[in-house]
Amino acid sequence: MIPVSYALNKLLTAVARQHQMKEAFTEEEMAGHDLAPAERAALKAGDIGALYELGANPYLIRRVFRRRFTI
Amino acid sequence: MAEIVAAALAAHAPLITGRPEVSRPEQRDRLYAGFHELGRRLAAARPDLLVMFVNDHLQNFAYNNLPAFCVGLAETYEAPSPGGAALMRLTPRTLRGRPDWAMALLEAGLEAGVDFAYSYDIESWDEMSVPLSFLLPGGEVPVVTVYTNCAAPPLPAPRRCREVGAFVGDFIRARPRAERVALIATGGLSHWVGTPQTGCINPDWDHWVLDHVTRGDVEPLARLTWDEIERDGGNGGQEIRNWIGLLGALPGAKGEVLAYEPVAEWITGCATVWVQP
Numbered sequence: 001m002i003p004v005s006y007a008l009n010k011l012l013t014a015v016a017r018q019h020q021m022k023e024a025f026t027e028e029e030m031a032g033h034d035l036a037p038a039e040r041a042a043l044k045a046g047d048i049g050a051l052y053e054l055g056a057n058p059y060l061i062r063r064v065f066r067r068r069f070t071i
Numbered sequence: 072m073a074e075i076v077a078a079a080l081a082a083h084a085p086l087i088t089g090r091p092e093v094s095r096p097e098q099r100d101r102l103y104a105g106f107h108e109l110g111r112r113l114a115a116a117r118p119d120l121l122v123m124f125v126n127d128h129l130q131n132f133a134y135n136n137l138p139a140f141c142v143g144l145a146e147t148y149e150a151p152s153p154g155g156a157a158l159m160r161l162t163p164r165t166l167r168g169r170p171d172w173a174m175a176l177l178e179a180g181l182e183a184g185v186d187f188a189y190s191y192d193i194e195s196w197d198e199m200s201v202p203l204s205f206l207l208p209g210g211e212v213p214v215v216t217v218y219t220n221c222a223a224p225p226l227p228a229p230r231r232c233r234e235v236g237a238f239v240g241d242f243i244r245a246r247p248r249a250e251r252v253a254l255i256a257t258g259g260l261s262h263w264v265g266t267p268q269t270g271c272i273n274p275d276w277d278h279w280v281l282d283h284v285t286r287g288d289v290e291p292l293a294r295l296t297w298d299e300i301e302r303d304g305g306n307g308g309q310e311i312r313n314w315i316g317l318l319g320a321l322p323g324a325k326g327e328v329l330a331y332e333p334v335a336e337w338i339t340g341c342a343t344v345w346v347q348p
Contacts (some may be wrong), residue, residue: 004224057129059306060147060265061265071269071335
């Protein structure tokens with residue numbers, strides 16, 4: 001099993017449901033979310049590989065960070 | 072008595088209809104031909120109802136509530152919705168549900184120990200819209216959905232998907248009314264979506280799956296583990312649970328592969344398979 005981060009998936013689900021796409025997250029957009037420091041850093045950097053390793057659902061990564069993918 | 076008069080397995084991916092121009096024309100033509108042939112055979116079978124084994128992509132079920140199996144009780148399905156239509160380049164349309172039929176399935180399942188969740192409001196994405204744009208171009212046949220969690224691990228075991236499918240098949244065959252039911256499962260084959268391997272396709276695994284489907288040999292598919300599928304078929308390959316569910320409903324039925332194309336530009340190993348019920 002891959003790790004699952006509820007905090008990451010909760011935030012990404014909320015963004016995905018508003019049909020928003022992001023290159024990266026700002027501190028303001030992450031405010032109020034109970035994210036670990038590594039999760040916060042990965043969102044801020046738009047690091048899709050790190051987000052996957054930290055337990056973000058890849059379908060949500062794909063939807064929110066679509067422009068980060070080369071294919 | 073009700074009978075299963077048709078069955079089909081087909082890929083779903085938004086780019087199949089959303090970005091046809093990026094694919095190689097010969098691959099696209101062969102795959103589209105497979106979809107259209109499924110549509111012709113389905114129409115010839117004159118179904119009264121489509122029962123669809125499909126999966127959510129987190130548009131309905133989020134991490135605060137994730138059913139392993141969910142029966143759709145919706146009166147109607149937007150397939151696609153106006154928003155999804157732009158992405159998939161399809162005309163928005165509304166398909167009729169059969170909430171009465173779905174409720175009967177749900178109640179029978181709960182009575183028999185198949186603990187389905189249920190939903191009156193399902194937002195369908197490519198899992199319904201893309202294959203049905205070929206298979207049900209007129210949109211005239213009502214649909215019932217059985218959603219299986221294929222996208223948010225931990226997932227139900229493939230062997231359990233087969234058992235749930237077997238229950239659905241038995242339920243249909245035990246219906247006292249004369250009904251002609253078609254089964255459609257969508258998803259797969261190998262694809263990696265949103266992971267570091269995004270864009271990979273594994274045709275060897277896809278052919279392995281299709282060989283078993285062709286022989287009607289579901290057991291090795293039902294024995295697959297999440298790890299094995301993730302390694303060989305990717306996170307998108309987990310959607311073969313829908314196929315295994317359908318095949319569970321038709322014990323011994325053999326598949327006929329009408330098309331298989333590993334379409335790199337659509338990041339998916341795409342197949343269309345007719346299953347003779």
